[in-house]
Amino acid sequence: MDDIIEYKIVHKEDFLNQYKAIKSVINGKGKVISAEAGVAYHTYRNAVAGKVNNPAVLGSILRACKIVYKNVIDKYSNK
Numbered sequence: 001m002d003d004i005i006e007y008k009i010v011h012k013e014d015f016l017n018q019y020k021a022i023k024s025v026i027n028g029k030g031k032v033i034s035a036e037a038g039v040a041y042h043t044y045r046n047a048v049a050g051k052v053n054n055p056a057v058l059g060s061i062l063r064a065c066k067i068v069y070k071n072v073i074d075k076y077s078n079k
Contacts, residue, residue: 005066008059015058016050022069023048029068037064 010018026033034044037060046052047061 005063007063009055010059010062011055015062025072026068033064033068037061
């Protein structure tokens with residue numbers, strides 16, 4: 001990876017807003033994201049549905065989402 005995607009603790013509102021911005025690119029990658037975040041798939045699904053309040057878990061999932069987002073963009077960009 002060229003740059004490091006930093007882990008940050010985020011609150012539910014921030015998580016949902018940032019997730020919404022990248023959702024269309026990472027659609028269908030939930031199992032990859034949950035594995036990258038180190039959480040169960042159902043925890044990931046609950047987080048994106050707004051049912052998780054733990055800022056540390058949300059930060060881990062958001063970091064994983066950004067990593068997968070970057071990987072998808074890199075895969076399909078013309079380099």
